[in-house]
Amino acid sequence: MISDTSAFLTQFVRHPLATGAVLPSGLTLARDITAAVPRAGHPLVVELGPGTGAFTRAIQQRLAGRGRHLAVELNPAFATDLARRHPTVEVVRADAAALPELLAERQVASADVVVSGLPWAAFPARRQQAILDAVVGALGPGGVFTTFAYRHALPTRPARRFQWLLAGAFDEVTVGRTVWTNLPPALVYHCRRPLHRDP
Numbered sequence: 001m002i003s004d005t006s007a008f009l010t011q012f013v014r015h016p017l018a019t020g021a022v023l024p025s026g027l028t029l030a031r032d033i034t035a036a037v038p039r040a041g042h043p044l045v046v047e048l049g050p051g052t053g054a055f056t057r058a059i060q061q062r063l064a065g066r067g068r069h070l071a072v073e074l075n076p077a078f079a080t081d082l083a084r085r086h087p088t089v090e091v092v093r094a095d096a097a098a099l100p101e102l103l104a105e106r107q108v109a110s111a112d113v114v115v116s117g118l119p120w121a122a123f124p125a126r127r128q129q130a131i132l133d134a135v136v137g138a139l140g141p142g143g144v145f146t147t148f149a150y151r152h153a154l155p156t157r158p159a160r161r162f163q164w165l166l167a168g169a170f171d172e173v174t175v176g177r178t179v180w181t182n183l184p185p186a187l188v189y190h191c192r193r194p195l196h197r198d199p
């Protein structure tokens, strides 16, 4: 079976901007970014950009058979493989920007947690804004959003713009530790209390 690393590298060569990384995330980053998934109850967890499933496995471990896990992946090769490997995850081949419509189609009012594996620093401004609006629109008032950033890319303009957008979209944004063992090193933004715009 083709390894996650080579599958990821292949998709990076084919779609460098959308894939946004050469390697899948490591275990420690996966643990940090999925810590918001409750260990009790039946939450709806949405995962954006699962790729080869580094965060999918950690979410499934925390859910341990409870709740619902919807994974939204743009790349059909990743989506097909993920659905085959995780039959209990609802894998949708779609753009993360369509998240509110995807929930409405499933007659779901809101998500409890959104975990993002998206390459925000590779997105232009309009795309960052559109997907972040979709995330905020999909979360309930007590919902939590977690996403990661590569440490080396933090000074870049798209990464700084994304931080600024996060600060405007959530009442609380905290920055986790740097996971130096990740390749490349990365950190997690933990975002709480979405600021829903007035209709």
Ligand SMILES: C[S@@+](CC[C@H](N)C(=O)[O-])C[C@H]1O[C@@H](n2cnc3c(N)ncnc32)[C@H](O)[C@@H]1O
Pocket (backbone or CB within 6 Å): 018, 019, 020, 021, 023, 024, 025, 048, 049, 050, 051, 052, 053, 054, 055, 072, 073, 074, 075, 078, 094, 095, 096, 097, 116, 117, 118, 119
């Ligand atoms: C940096 S990779 C992360 C993959 C995985 N979460 C990990 O950490 O190893 C980004 C993933 O987001 C997906 N992606 C990019 N743009 C997307 C979009 N607009 N909607 C859904 N998925 C998207 C890519 O295809 C890729 O699987």
